[in-house]
Amino acid sequence: MSKKKKGLYFIEQILDYKQYQGQKYYLVKWQGYNNRDCTWEKPEKIPNLTQYLNEYEQNVKNLGSNFYQLENDEPPQLEDFIGVPSQQKQSVLQQQQEQIKKLQDQVSQLKQELNQVKKQQEDILQMMQTLPQDKKTQPSNQQQDSEIIQDSVSELSQKNTEVKLPNEGGxxxxxxxxxxxxxxxxxxxxxxxxxxxxxxxxxxxxxxxxxxxxxxxxxxxxxxxxxxxxxxxxxxxxxxxx
Incomplete structure (x- = not known):
């Protein structure tokens, strides 16, 4: 609420009530100001609090808890005043953390696949070294098998590097x-x-x-x-x- 340098401000009524970390806050409607100019105040900042609370409870009883909400004139939220992460922000944060975990799992799985391919390559090369050397076609076959394995390793490595970084920072x-x-x-x-x-x-x-x-x-x-x-x-x- 934009306040003048001089002058008094009079409470019209209390519109809402919330509690955060053991501290009570009341949404105060000021005379002559719109709902969007309301402020969240602690009990000690509100004179004649009992009187205003009785009026608030009567309004809730007669009109419902949303009696003060008007179109295009919504009052501020408590988190706008004291920096409380809203439930929506917490939900978005949780979703982002889940996405990061999925990406990390994918990277871990790709690394495991890459290690398996490398191990297979080492086993094949070791097996080829134990084969007889009198066959003329052996060198060419060994070279061909080695090239196929190398292509598989390169393809898996490229797949690993193409994992996109998340848009969220870290x-x-x-x-x-x-x-x-x-x-x-x-x-x-x-x-x-x-x-x-x-x-x-x-x-x-x-x-x-x-x-x-x-x-x-x-x-x-x-x-x-x-x-x-x-x-x-x-x-x-x-x-x-x-």
Whole structure:
């Protein structure tokens, strides 16, 4: 809500109530302002709280919990004020983590296949060395078999390198951190999360089409950030303490 430098503001009514990390917040509608100008306030900031709560409970009883919602005049969400990751953001983050895990599983499977092909190549070459050398066709057959195996290894290696990098940023993909945008703490687990913004990926010879773009921002845990870039984490926390 844009406030004037001088003047008093009068509470019209309480529209909603939420609780985050043990702290209560009330959505306050101010006289003379639209719903979109409402603010989330703590109980100690609201005079005559009991009176306004009685009116709020009566409105909910008579009109329902959505009595205040108007078209094109929606009030702000609590996360807009205190940096709480919304359920939608948490769901998107979980989906992205699942996609990353699938990609990692694919890479691991390709590596296993490549190792198997290399082992088969070594076994065939070893077997050929034990065969009699008096057959004229042996050198050519051995060379032909070796070329076929080498082609298989090259094809599998190319398949491995063509795994696309995800659009979401990550230290594990060689991305560089631009800055830490904000921090929050999950209510259920108490895990501290940090919102990371990434630098543009440099162009290179990688066959992936994701090079040369700015990776999508990402919520990560404190443990993840400590593992990959503890200096940036310390710098961010030091700025917050100043």
């Amino acid at each position: 230290f594990e993909y060689g991305d560089q951190l631009d800055k830490i945008g904000q921090a929050a703490q999950l209510k259920q687990t108490g895990i501290k999360m940090y919102y990371l913004l990434w630098q543009k990926r440099s162009n290179g010879t990688h066959e992936s089409k994701t090079l040369g773009i700015i990776p999508k921002n990402r919520w990560v845990s404190s443990e993840y950030l400590q593992k990959h870039d503890i200096k940036s984490l310390c710098y961010y926390l030091q700025k917050k303490l100043q």
